[in-house]
Amino acid sequence: MFFWIWILFIAGAAGFSGGSGTDMAVSVPSDRSVTSTISRPATPSEPASPAAPASPASPDAPAAAGGPVYTAEPQIPTGKFTTATEVKPILTATKSSWVAVREYDGRDLVYVTQIMAWRCGLVALRFSVNGEETADWQLPPCHEDTAAPNALTPDDGLPYRSYPLGSVEQVNVLVVYDDLTADEATFQRNQVLMP
Helix, strand or coil: CHHHHHHHHHHHHHHHHHHHHCCCCCCHHHHCCCHHHCCCCCCCCCCCCCCCCCCCCCCCCCCCCCCCCCCCCCCCCCCCCCCEEEEEEHHHHHHHHCCEEEEECCCEEECCCCHHCHHHHEEEEEEEECCCEEEEECCCCCCCCCCCCCCCCCCHHHCCEEECCCCCEEEEEEEECCCCCCEEEEEEHHEEEEE
């Protein structure tokens, strides 16, 4: 497992020049099928095109009418995993673990602990359950003045949401990195249901 994380990290650092487009597909084992795309930002050598808007938003424009406005952050690695450059390879490698569903105390609990554990390189987390409207999941602040900025503290809240027992059939998750690239995955209940 550790070997593959490094392979993904090296491929990401090398620019993963697997094609001429700006999108690349991510492979996931067939027993954990996930719908996914990763959008890469345009490189300085590529001219901006009005016909191809940035994904999910340009630094000065909202993602959609009335949608949130995000600003790209500098991608200077800190060694503390606080930038997209540092956390994207990890979240990509662990995508099948982004979400978990647990039946507990007569409720379905939808966990996003894996994403919260690497949230410092993100600007947004959006999710939907059973195809309903996508909603923002508030990200706790990063604790950049500590040795572990991504650590979850009691003040950060709980990394799950509660739903009626048996009601969660599908969960869609969209993460927006602080370099303004995005990654999305859809999970079926049986793929992420905890025993």
